[in-house]
Amino acid sequence: MTEPAVDPRTVTEAAALLRAGRLCAFPTETVYGLGADATDADAVLAIYETKGRPRFNPLIIHCADLAMAEALAEFSPLARRVASLWPGSLTLVLPAKKGNGLADVAMAGLDSVAIRVPDHALALELIAAVGRPLAAPSANPSGRLSPTTAEQVRQGFGGTVPVLDGGPCRAGVESTIIRVESERLVQLRAGAVARAEIERRLGLAVAVAEKSAAVAAPGMLASHYAPNAQMRLNAAPRDGEAYLAFGAAPDFDGVTRNLSPAADLHEAARNLFAMLHELDAAGVGVIAVAPIPEEGLGEAINDRLQRAAAPRD
Ligand code: AMP
Ligand code: MG
Numbered sequence: 001m002t003e004p005a006v007d008p009r010t011v012t013e014a015a016a017l018l019r020a021g022r023l024c025a026f027p028t029e030t031v032y033g034l035g036a037d038a039t040d041a042d043a044v045l046a047i048y049e050t051k052g053r054p055r056f057n058p059l060i061i062h063c064a065d066l067a068m069a070e071a072l073a074e075f076s077p078l079a080r081r082v083a084s085l086w087p088g089s090l091t092l093v094l095p096a097k098k099g100n101g102l103a104d105v106a107m108a109g110l111d112s113v114a115i116r117v118p119d120h121a122l123a124l125e126l127i128a129a130v131g132r133p134l135a136a137p138s139a140n141p142s143g144r145l146s147p148t149t150a151e152q153v154r155q156g157f158g159g160t161v162p163v164l165d166g167g168p169c170r171a172g173v174e175s176t177i178i179r180v181e182s183e184r185l186v187q188l189r190a191g192a193v194a195r196a197e198i199e200r201r202l203g204l205a206v207a208v209a210e211k212s213a214a215v216a217a218p219g220m221l222a223s224h225y226a227p228n229a230q231m232r233l234n235a236a237p238r239d240g241e242a243y244l245a246f247g248a249a250p251d252f253d254g255v256t257r258n259l260s261p262a263a264d265l266h267e268a269a270r271n272l273f274a275m276l277h278e279l280d281a282a283g284v285g286v287i288a289v290a291p292i293p294e295e296g297l298g299e300a301i302n303d304r305l306q307r308a309a310a311p312r313d
Contacts, residue, residue, distance in 0.1 A: 005162040007150075011122065014164040015129035018043075023050060025139040025153045026126055027166030028118040030089050030175050030192050031146040031273065032153050033062065033136030034161065035126075041103035044135050048105070050161060053142040058108035059135040060091050060175070061115045064127040069115045072100045072133060079180040085201060087119040089171050089192035093179040106135045116175055122166040138174060139163070145225055145273050145280070145308075148172050152277055172270035173300050178206065190300040192269065197296070224307040225273070227280040229287045231309035237288040242279040246290040255282045259290075265297040272301055276308065 008014035008024060017024045018035060021043045025034050034051060036043035038061050048055055063069040066083055073094035075083065082092060096102070096113040107113050115133075118124065127134055138146040139153045139161065147153045150165035176191030176198065185206045187195050195206050229242065237243035242255040247263035249256065257275040259268035279287050289305055292298050 004159050007162050008164050011125045011129055011164070014126055017162060018130045018134065023047065023161055025161050025163040026123055027120060027164065027169060028123045029120040029169060030171045030173060031148055031169055032139040032150065034139035035134045035136040037130065038106045038133040038135040039101045039103060041105055044103045044106045047135060047137065050157065051137065051140070051142045053137065055105065056108050058110055058114060059106050059137050061102065061106065061113060062123065062127055062134045062136050063115055063117050064124055065117060068133060069117060071097070072102060073097055073113050073115055076180065076182070081202060082178060082180060082185065085198070086117040087124065089119065089175045090198065091116040091175040091177045093177060093188065102133065114177060122164065126164065143224055143226055145227055145276050146174060148273050170270060172272055172274070173304060176300070190303045192300065194296040195299060223310040223312045225304045226308050226312060227276050227287065229280055229284050231305065232286055232288045233305055233309050234291040235288040241286040241288045242282055242284040244275060244279060244287055244289045246292050249290065255279060255284060265301065268292065269297045269301055272304060
């Protein structure tokens, strides 16, 4: 797709694109997704091509409701209990149902499938209008910062991908991914719902996958979510750097953004990618990032920051 894209103005127009096997980016409460009909192998392949995403990295399947999700995966009683938190920023990895109609490439050939019901009115309307599950990874070139506005999607793909504009995303980081095993829950990726909150709402413990088990979520590549600038974490800014602050910030003359002057982790998560985009646009070589507490949503924020700072190929 190299032609300039014409953005859909309504859910109906966006649904028509998707039903015709085309890609269309759309808003969710976490980040913008690059959507395709998950039952259409060619459409799903176009996601991998457009993002430059490795084929072994399976996609999250977005459903309009639990009924749509139950047609795709086996829900144990435990899975059903966790799914009671839907709609929400929580993705469940479950055994795939045989013959569920999903394109094999969407699941990257695995016998499990990652599913969620997003908590975003426009996204739910769109999936319902398409009438099929949508594969939708973040709408950015693979490895780069995730987009939280329609404009960032347009910039990321040079205007070649149509975008349904629903305004800025309210959570701002990707969903939390939980694998439902026979008797326990394992977090594969920290995300927009804090693990402690999931535990509190379910009254169940959630284990954390070991780092080496990160291959269990093949998308958990070390370098990811990267801006152009290098990143220095848990750092005070030096001359010539940009500064991403959190809470009370030291005086600094350079380009600065504060994730949350009040040290609120929800606000910080919402601002994270947008502010990294902004600091990157200032063209600095290094972004220094203040320490973020490793509690609640800090787990997801620090995960994204570490990937953004990881050595790149
Ligand atoms: P994204 O859609 O880019 O936010 O990322 C999707 C994430 O879900 C990646 O980290 C994938 O590896 C992970 N994922 C998708 N399907 C599975 C699965 N069947 N098992 C484990 N992780 C999965
Ligand atoms: Mg992504």
